Amino acid sequence: MVFDSYTYVLFLCLILPAYYWLPSLAGKRALLLVGSLYFYGAWNPPFTLLLLFCSLVAWVSAELIDRSTAPQQRRLWLVLGIGLNLGLLVFYKYGMFLWGNARALGEATHWYQLGVAPRITLPVGISFFTFQAMSYTFDVFLKRHGRARSFRDFLLYISFFPQLVAGPIVRFHEFSEQMYTPKPFRLPLAVAGLQLIILGLFQKVVIADGICAEIVDIVYDQMTTPSTLAAWGGTIAFAVQIYCDFAGYSTTAIGTALLFGYQLPLNFNAPYGAVGFSDFWRRWHISLSTWLRDYLFIPLGGSRGSQWETIRNLMITMVLGGLWHGAAWTFVIWGAMHGMLLSAERLLGRRSKEGATGMVGHLLAVITFLAICLTWVPFRARSFDSLRQLLTAMAGFSHGTPLAMKHVAMAIALGAILFVVHRLRVSGLSSRSWSPPAWAAGLVYGGMLYLIFTAASSNRNFIYFQF
Amino acid sequence: MDALRPIHRRYAITFCLTCLAGLLACTATHEWLMRRAGREQTLVDDEALWATIRMEVPQLSGNDILLLGASRMQTDLNEAALQELLPDRRVLNLAISGKGSSLPVLQDIVDRTSFAGILIIDETVTTLEAGNDQQSFVDSFHRDFTFDRRVNRTIETWLQEQLVCLGFGQSSIRLWLTLLSRGRLPDPVYTVTDADRFTQSFFARIRPELLAEIRRDRLAGQVPPTEEENSVATAVARWKAALEAFRSRGGRAIFVCMPVGNERWILNNSNGLAESRWNQIMDALQVPALNCNTSAEAFPSFETPDASHVDANDTDRFTRELVARLTPFF
Numbered sequence: 184m185v186f187d188s189y190t191y192v193l194f195l196c197l198i199l200p201a202y203y204w205l206p207s208l209a210g211k212r213a214l215l216l217v218g219s220l221y222f223y224g225a226w227n228p229p230f231t232l233l234l235l236f237c238s239l240v241a242w243v244s245a246e247l248i249d250r251s252t253a254p255q256q257r258r259l260w261l262v263l264g265i266g267l268n269l270g271l272l273v274f275y276k277y278g279m280f281l282w283g284n285a286r287a288l289g290e291a292t293h294w295y296q297l298g299v300a301p302r303i304t305l306p307v308g309i310s311f312f313t314f315q316a317m318s319y320t321f322d323v324f325l326k327r328h329g330r331a332r333s334f335r336d337f338l339l340y341i342s343f344f345p346q347l348v349a350g351p352i353v354r355f356h357e358f359s360e361q362m363y364t365p366k367p368f369r370l371p372l373a374v375a376g377l378q379l380i381i382l383g384l385f386q387k388v389v390i391a392d393g394i395c396a397e398i399v400d401i402v403y404d405q406m407t408t409p410s411t412l413a414a415w416g417g418t419i420a421f422a423v424q425i426y427c428d429f430a431g432y433s434t435t436a437i438g439t440a441l442l443f444g445y446q447l448p449l450n451f452n453a454p455y456g457a458v459g460f461s462d463f464w465r466r467w468h469i470s471l472s473t474w475l476r477d478y479l480f481i482p483l484g485g486s487r488g489s490q491w492e493t494i495r496n497l498m499i500t501m502v503l504g505g506l507w508h509g510a511a512w513t514f515v516i517w518g519a520m521h522g523m524l525l526s527a528e529r530l531l532g533r534r535s536k537e538g539a540t541g542m543v544g545h546l547l548a549v550i551t552f553l554a555i556c557l558t559w560v561p562f563r564a565r566s567f568d569s570l571r572q573l574l575t576a577m578a579g580f581s582h583g584t585p586l587a588m589k590h591v592a593m594a595i596a597l598g599a600i601l602f603v604v605h606r607l608r609v610s611g612l613s614s615r616s617w618s619p620p621a622w623a624a625g626l627v628y629g630g631m632l633y634l635i636f637t638a639a640s641s642n643r644n645f646i647y648f649q650f
Numbered sequence: 651m652d653a654l655r656p657i658h659r660r661y662a663i664t665f666c667l668t669c670l671a672g673l674l675a676c677t678a679t680h681e682w683l684m685r686r687a688g689r690e691q692t693l694v695d696d697e698a699l700w701a702t703i704r705m706e707v708p709q710l711s712g713n714d715i716l717l718l719g720a721s722r723m724q725t726d727l728n729e730a731a732l733q734e735l736l737p738d739r740r741v742l743n744l745a746i747s748g749k750g751s752s753l754p755v756l757q758d759i760v761d762r763t764s765f766a767g768i769l770i771i772d773e774t775v776t777t778l779e780a781g782n783d784q785q786s787f788v789d790s791f792h793r794d795f796t797f798d799r800r801v802n803r804t805i806e807t808w809l810q811e812q813l814v815c816l817g818f819g820q821s822s823i824r825l826w827l828t829l830l831s832r833g834r835l836p837d838p839v840y841t842v843t844d845a846d847r848f849t850q851s852f853f854a855r856i857r858p859e860l861l862a863e864i865r866r867d868r869l870a871g872q873v874p875p876t877e878e879e880n881s882v883a884t885a886v887a888r889w890k891a892a893l894e895a896f897r898s899r900g901g902r903a904i905f906v907c908m909p910v911g912n913e914r915w916i917l918n919n920s921n922g923l924a925e926s927r928w929n930q931i932m933d934a935l936q937v938p939a940l941n942c943n944t945s946a947e948a949f950p951s952f953e954t955p956d957a958s959h960v961d962a963n964d965t966d967r968f969t970r971e972l973v974a975r976l977t978p979f980f
Contacts, residue, residue: 189805225798275772304793362802374662381669393823553753589831621664635671637680637815637822 184225186380186435187388187635194222195442202443203368213337215443223308229307233271237309240267241316244335245323249330257324264320266462272313278303280510308348308505312341314474319355321478323432328356345439349432351450351470358445366444368485378628379438385631386431393638395424395597398590403563408583413574415556416586420594421563422496422556423601426455429468455555456605459546460524464553466609475504482629493529498522498531513570514560524554545606552602675699677815680822684814687835692817692842693810695724695747695849698803698817699779700787701795703742703847708761710712712766712900714740715980719772719897720960721747721849722908725841727972729848735973745772753782753888760892767899767947768980772908775875775927777903778885807845816841842962845936847898850962855859861955867956875924886934904979905932906972907941911954922966942972 184193198218205211224231244264251257273281276394276396282300289295319337323326331337340358341347393609402409409417433450440447454466476485483496498519505518557577564570575581657665660965693699697791707716709975717723722977732741744755752771759765810816813852814823819839840856841851853861875881877920893903907928910918918924925944942952952968 185797188798188802189809190802191803193805225796227793227796370659370662371657374657374665377666389823393821553756585850592828620669621661625665625668625670629669631676632669632673633680634822636677637820 184223186432186439187384188226194218201443208365209566211443212362213338216335216339216342219287219339219342219344219347223347223393226307227304232564233275233309233343234312235338237268237271237313237316238338239334241320241341242263242331242337242586242614244320245330248320248324252330261320261324264516264601265317266553267317268313272309272413275303275306275309277506277510279481298522299310311350311352312347314352314471315341315354318352318474320477320499320558321354328359331355331359343440343445345436345443345445346447349429349436349467349650351436351448352474354445355449369444372444376438376441378624379441380435381438381628381631381635383431383433383435383438384557384635386427386434388635388638389631390597391424391427391431392636394444394593395420396429398586399424399563401590403569403573406584406586408581409573409576410583410585411576411579411581412591413584413586414573414581416591418556418563418573418577420561420590422455422552423594423597424633425559426560426601427474428453446648448636453605453608455602456548456554456607456609457551458544458609459551460521460528460554463551464521470505471504475500479503490530494526495642497525513561513564513567516570518557520558520561524558548606548609549602552598556598651928661838676822677813678691679684680825681816683825683835684764684820687838689838690842691811691814691821692819693807694818694976695843695847697787697790697800697845699807699845700744700746700891701791701836702803702807702845703744704758704787705795706742707744707763707801709805710742710765710767712948713738714767716759716767716769717741717743717745717772718752718769719906719908719956720750720752721775722910723772723906724843724847724910724962725849725851725892726965726968727848728845728850728969729844731966731969732973735970739768745847746784747849748788748789749783751777752784752896753892754782754788756889756896757892758791760895761927762792763901766896767902769896769901770976771903772906773872774907775924775931776883778889778928778931779881780884798958811935812843840841841946850965851956851959852962854961854963865955865957869917872914872957873923874918875927877923879920882934883932885931887926889931889935893937902979903937903938904976905935905939906976907939907943909942909952909954909960909968911952911957914954914957916979919943938976940972940975 184194198214200213200262202211204333205214210332220231220234221389223234239265242262244267247260248257251260279300282297285299286300303556319331331340336359339362340353340355343353343358346353361514374588398420399417401419407411430451437449439449448470449470450470452466454463457466458462464596480496480500484492485497488495490494501639502515503523503589504515505521539593557574559562560573560577561570563575572581574607576583660851690952718728724743724747727743745752746755751773753952754773756769759769774908791964806816815822816840817839819836824836837857837860838855840852840853841849856863896903909915915924925941928939928941955961
């Protein structure tokens with residue numbers, strides 16, 4: 184089930200009154216669990232079993248870790264628990280990619296022959312729920328928190344439908360306490376949730392799908408050699424599209440969770456207003472970047488060693504982070520580009536310039552934004568050829584197909600608006616105390632709802648569903 | 651997260667009421683603008699709508715008809731005329747606009763249904779020889795068309811049948827961007843698709859200069875097939891197994907090459923290969939076939955205003971002509 188569907192509205196209309204009608208917390212949790220499993224199964228029912236298996240692996244391994252006293256035994260259960268869940272992720276997400284590469288290697292070296300890769304359907308949200316499950320096993324091993332009270336509650340943590348298929352990646356301790364606090368219906372909280380849902384869907388349906396997708400598709404899918412302006416226009420449009428798509432999903436998820444009395448962590452915090460790349464990664468997909476920091480970068484040694492060891496750890500983390508986004512070499516390049524930018528920033532001693540004020544700060548933010556846009560090229564490009572052509576065009580060495588001026592103007596205007604809005608929020612210039620009157624806010628959100636309702640674009644899944 | 655600021659109950663109630671009022675007012679304005687300009691309801695023809703028709707195939711009897719092909723099969727036939735001419739037969743339209751060869755759909759019908767009725771397949775020489783684009787619709791049907799999608803598409807279909815502003819090409823983004831930038835309503839959508847996926851093209855609704863541009867663009871891309879040694883064998887090899895399997899269980903397949911208009915056909919067939927190769931393939935496949943572009947009687951009189959499709963005002967006449975010619979093969 185997807186957020187931007189009529190069935191989701193129907194689903195909410197059925198489950199929400201029932202949720203608040205139930206008097207006991209245990210009943211509410213049970214209903215949420217059933218609803219969450221239905222939500223996931225609505226897409227592809229058999230994969231609900233995979234979700235259950237993944238949860239069971241994490242649950243059992245954490246139980247065994249917690250009950251074991253010998254360090255070696257604890258480590259064994261950890262390796263088994265993480266290995267099984269990681270194995271699932273590798274099989275479903277990277278199986279075809281690895282097979283394809285092994286096949287190409289065999290053909291190139293003539294050492295062996297492999298047939299065509301078997302077709303593996305990627306279960307929606309597998310990267311998100313396996314990461315949540317693994318974080319739980321790790322945290323129990325590291326004694327950061329205790330075990331879940333029951334498998335049922337743990338399953339709710341893994342499968343909680345607002346964040347199940349595209350995050351935010353929630354840690355157990357962020358969720359567990361909320362499961363046991365009373366959840367009476369509060370209209371103001373529900374309205375706040377509703378506002379976030381409308382805001383998120385507006386970003387996704389109207390801006391990402393309705394406006395940006397068309398421009399991006401023209402440049403990235405239809406043009407063989409775009410002109411310089413077309414390449415930049417298409418890339419800036421993609422920067423806006425992917426932000427609005429993913430942040431839109433997260434905002435809708437946070438809003439939906441709020442309807443049920445749960446608070447999910449912030450996943451995006453004005454990333455395009457960042458000054459520097461480490462600042463960007465503190466603002467973009469926060470739940471993933473902190474996951475990678477806590478469970479990959481720090482265990483690798485983090486920044487405790489020499490400068491070069493830190494850079495090595497950064498590169499490993501970012502390349503694997505890139506690969507997390509998709510099973511293709513272009514994602515590896517995207518991760519490596521970010522690793523290099525972060526390393527260069529560290530080498531130049533310009534870590535986190537978010538304190539930079541005035542024109543210098545804004546100028547550095549512009550440079551950061553444009554560099555981030557450049558890194559989106561491998562992320563979106565369909566092939567290495569397309570990547571090379573786009574980068575060549577963006578460097579100014581192309582006299583290829585131009586993009587209609589209305590599209591260029593739209594892309595640049597949207598990019599500029601998003602940048603300015605994010606800058607205002609990062610630099611604290613946007614007024615947080617101003618609050619519009621209820622009727623004005625209502626009309627604005629009503630207008631947004633109308634645009635969502637009538638945007639009528641073709642069916643586009645959330646970009647992050649594929650991850 | 652500004653929305654998380656504490657708000658009062660009265661604020662929340664006022665917000666909800668004005669939000670609803672805003673939604674209704676904007677939607678009503680949009681709908682009024684569209685209806686005043688003479689626009690009518692038309693469905694968004696997507697994979698899910700196709701899947702709703704595909705889902706009905708197992709219910710067909712050996713007397714019923716399935717239409718396969720691309721846009722011409724979807725737009726040139728008149729559903730009311732078909733019902734009048736063939737009152738005892740159900741006709742389902744599984745043609746997919748803009749997706750070339752219908753071989754993947756034929757393969758799917760053969761492999762995953764027991765349908766043994768009549769298939770009318772619209773193909774050109776080019777689509778007989780290559781193309782697999784329709785596979786994405788088939789995959790989507792088997793992989794994604796769950797109960798949830800079915801319910802969602804049913805709601806969408808119902809809403810699109812009620813409201814003009816939810817129809818294909820009537821989006822609010824298009825409306826307001828055009829109104830703001832050009833000071834006029836967007837060009838009307840000239841095709842009307844119904845829930846059975848039959849589409850009618852009303853070319854009189856297009857501005858003449860725009861129609862001329864569409865026609866010019868379409869004609870500009872037309873080239874005749876090139877001389878290739880194995881092209882007939884390739885096409886026959888592609889289709890033969892699926893057709894034989896279908897016929898072996900009692901099904902009847904008829905191939906049709908729908909009219910593209912004289913000017914375009916002259917370009918397509920400037921070296922004579924479009925006609926001769928089509929005939930060779932049909933002979934090799936041993937199927938009843940009708941090429942509307944070369945048929946001496948009746949069909950050449952159907953001009954296609956956009957150099958591809960029959961106008962809605964002619965579909966009734968065209969359907970009657972076509973059915974009269976195809977009925978002996980049923």
